[in-house]
Amino acid sequence: MRTKLLTSLTLLAGTAAGAMGQEQRPNLVYIFPDQYRLYALSLWNDPAFRNAINTVGDPVHTPNLDRLAKQGMVFTQVCSTCPISSPHRAMLITGAFPSRNNVDMNCYKGRTQGVPDSLVCFTDVLAEAGYETAYIGKTHWIRTEPLFDKTGSYVGSAEAPGGHYVNFFDTYIPEGRGRKSNKFWFQQLNDSHFNAVAYSNRPELVGGKKDGEAYRPHRFTTEVEADIIIDYIENKDGQRDASKPFSLFWSINPPHPPYNKLSDCPEDVYNTYYKDLSSEELLLRPNIKYGEGTAVKSLQRLTLNAKIYFSLVTAVDREIGRVLDTLEKEGLADNTILIFASDHGEMMGSQGRMGKSMIYDESFLTPFVIRWPGKIQPRLNDLLLGSTDIMPTVLGMMGLSDELPSTVMGKDYSDGVLKGDYSRMARPLSAFFFMVKEKGVRTDRYTYLVQKDGNYLLFDNLKDPYQMNPIRLEDIPASDVNLLKTELGNWLKVSEDKWAKEKKYSDKITY
Numbered sequence: 001m002r003t004k005l006l007t008s009l010t011l012l013a014g015t016a017a018g019a020m021g022q023e024q025r026p027n028l029v030y031i032f033p034d035q036y037r038l039y040a041l042s043l044w045n046d047p048a049f050r051n052a053i054n055t056v057g058d059p060v061h062t063p064n065l066d067r068l069a070k071q072g073m074v075f076t077q078v079c080s081t082c083p084i085s086s087p088h089r090a091m092l093i094t095g096a097f098p099s100r101n102n103v104d105m106n107c108y109k110g111r112t113q114g115v116p117d118s119l120v121c122f123t124d125v126l127a128e129a130g131y132e133t134a135y136i137g138k139t140h141w142i143r144t145e146p147l148f149d150k151t152g153s154y155v156g157s158a159e160a161p162g163g164h165y166v167n168f169f170d171t172y173i174p175e176g177r178g179r180k181s182n183k184f185w186f187q188q189l190n191d192s193h194f195n196a197v198a199y200s201n202r203p204e205l206v207g208g209k210k211d212g213e214a215y216r217p218h219r220f221t222t223e224v225e226a227d228i229i230i231d232y233i234e235n236k237d238g239q240r241d242a243s244k245p246f247s248l249f250w251s252i253n254p255p256h257p258p259y260n261k262l263s264d265c266p267e268d269v270y271n272t273y274y275k276d277l278s279s280e281e282l283l284l285r286p287n288i289k290y291g292e293g294t295a296v297k298s299l300q301r302l303t304l305n306a307k308i309y310f311s312l313v314t315a316v317d318r319e320i321g322r323v324l325d326t327l328e329k330e331g332l333a334d335n336t337i338l339i340f341a342s343d344h345g346e347m348m349g350s351q352g353r354m355g356k357s358m359i360y361d362e363s364f365l366t367p368f369v370i371r372w373p374g375k376i377q378p379r380l381n382d383l384l385l386g387s388t389d390i391m392p393t394v395l396g397m398m399g400l401s402d403e404l405p406s407t408v409m410g411k412d413y414s415d416g417v418l419k420g421d422y423s424r425m426a427r428p429l430s431a432f433f434f435m436v437k438e439k440g441v442r443t444d445r446y447t448y449l450v451q452k453d454g455n456y457l458l459f460d461n462l463k464d465p466y467q468m469n470p471i472r473l474e475d476i477p478a479s480d481v482n483l484l485k486t487e488l489g490n491w492l493k494v495s496e497d498k499w500a501k502e503k504k505y506s507d508k509i510t511y
Contacts, residue, residue: 026372026398027336028126028247029327032092033316034085034138034256035356037345038076038365039285040313043069052076052380054465055361056284061273061314064321065369068340072371073381073417079431079442081387083344083356083363085169086113087434088387089141089251092343093121093180095391095408097434097495104436107144109168114143117177120405122391126247127181129400132240134184134232136225137251142178144171152197152214166190166214172199174212182249184239185211186228188221193254193264193312196221202239220266222252226319230326250323255312255346257355260304265311269318274311279303282310285362287350287466294352302349309348334373337397341390342366351467359433359440359449359457360467372397375418384431384442389413409494429483432491439499439509441487446476448484450508458484485510 037058043049043066044057053076080088082098090096090103094115098104103113115121123133148164149155154172155162166172167189173179186205188196198215200206205228206215217224229250232239240246258264274282279299283306290296320340327333343366347353350362357363368385370376375397385393388410395404396414404412416422433440433449440449440457447467449457459467460476473481489511492500503511 025129025131025245026375027245027332028131028394028398029250029323029336029338030248030341030394031250031252031320031323031339032341032343033252033254034343035346036255036313036316036342036367037348037362038078038367039362040255040310040346041069041367042066043074049074049380054462058310058313059277059282059284060310062317064317064324065340065367068320068324068338068371069369071373071378072338072369073376073379075368075370075381075383075385077382077431077442077444078341078366078368078385079364079387079433080342080344080356080366081432082434083358085138085140085256085343088343089139090115091387091410092390093123093141094119095122095388095404095410097388097409097497099496100407100409103141104434106169107140107142107171109144109146109165112143115141119407121180122395123247123249124181125395125400125403125405127183129403130244132184132244132246133182134240134246134248135179135182135251136184136186136229136232136248137188137221138170138253139173139187139251140170142171142173144168148172148214154199154212166197172212175201184232186225188225188253191253191256191258193221193258194218196224196253198224204237220315222254222316222319225250225252226322229323233323233326233330233332252316252319254316255309259308259312261308265308266315269315270307270311273314274307277307282306283349285350285466287468289352290349295354296349296352305354306348309346336372337375337394338371339394340367340369342368357435359438359442359447361447361461364433364442364447370417381417382444383413383416384428384444385413386410386428386431393417430487430491432488432495434495434497439488439492439497441484441491443483443487446480446484448488450488450505454505454508456508482510 039058040060042060042062086103086106090101094101101115107113127133146158146163146165147156148166149161152166170189186200188198190196201211209215290299296302344356345363347362392408392410392412393414396412415424430441430443437452445462447459458471489509
């Protein structure tokens with residue numbers, strides 16, 4: 001009888017665990033603001049992390065992300081392979097390079113870029129594995145077409161009343177393969193932090209409107225999204241099947257531009273943390289340039305841009321903090337892999353540049369933090385992870401390596417992340433930088449770029465961490481030159497890039 005009783009209790013416990021859905025596989029929450037650079041964390045000013053990067057951090061206030069980072073693995077050399085929104089997002093969701101995912105520059109009015117419906121994507125794999133899937137925020141991975149009426153509602157045709165764009169850079173994605181098996185859908189468009197256009201397959205989130213009808217919340221976009229995510233996690237209205245694990249991708253638009261005027265950010269954040277800071281207190285990087293011959297009109301303008309950008313960073317941190325608190329309150333934090341990342345960085349006056357799409361660290365490096373209590377011990381990791389590696393590595397961590405589609409071109413470093421074991425997949429010697437007209441690599445020491453005119457840029461990031469003094473190939477050991485040329489050639493072949501087929505600039509690249 002004792003044996004039968006124990007067996008019965010074991011079966012009941014197993015049934016309960018299955019019903020909860022939390023003991024089988026971990027949940028995944030993947031948070032990635034747009035244009036959020038590596039340096040925009042107050043973590044780097046903490047004595048325990050001050051030497052983790054070899055430059056100064058920004059004078060920002062990010063207590064919630066600092067808390068998250070101290071609980072997880074903090075990566076210091078994650079690179080946005082193509083540091084522009086659409087290409088990174090396409091690589092993130094497909095694990096493939098532009099040669100395969102058809103996105104080599106931003107999806108935009110009049111262009112043909114867009115992820116093919118035929119590709120099996122990140123959330124397709126999760127849905128097939130039994131996950132409840134949710135996507136909240138910005139998309140920017142399909143072709144932008146004029147399929148809307150004047151109000152911004154989707155009609156699916158360029159013929160009247162269609163023929164209008166809702167946004168030149170992004171577009172609503174209707175139900176179907178474009179949503180990549182994301183069951184719960186809330187999408188916001190427009191680079192306007194308080195006047196976005198929202199669409200959802202949940203009428204209660206968009207003022208009772210149908211899927212595809214335009215809705216304008218007229219609130220700070222990240223706050224709107226955080227409210228929806230908190231409700232999703234709490235699940236009081238049955239937004240998800242609680243017996244299953246869930247995946248939630250949260251794509252935040254800020255601190256992406258605009259950051260030109262006070263109305264571009266929450267005024268209370270600006271007034272509390274940044275209003276009274278001088279340019280000397282804000283712009284700490286010695287490679288800041290402005291004036292004639294640069295993209296920065298004046299120090300006054302740059303100072304305002306930085307204040308607004310940093311205010312948006314802090315506002316994003318505040319909303320992420322609310323979501324972190326909810327995961328804790330609901331008892332879900334311990335069985336949730338939570339990742340904080342970004343699609344690319346922001347130059348903010350460094351090298352006299354603004355924006356992204358450059359190999360300079362301010363643009364190329366992104367924050368990347370993984371928290372998984374009990375599975376990942378808090379520590380630093382200088383793995384040179386690239387955009388195509390994120391999907392296979394995270395799915396590998398979740399026990400889904402065998403479900404990766406054959407179209408994935410990135411590598412699975414999950415053993416290294418979880419166990420520090422790189423015997424199955426060796427640590428990469430470099431990270432790849434891809435733009436249509438220029439290509440490069442970043443190693444632990446050097447940044448090497450072959451430019452569209454056949455010239456090159458080379459920096460020693462140990463001796464010159466702000467990349468202010470280009471050097472010549474002849475200035476470094478021959479073994480280092482060989483490594484840079486060979487690594488770049490290998491990446492061009494692996495990514496099936498046209499340069500490799502043409503053996504372009506073979507004096508500077510070893511194919």
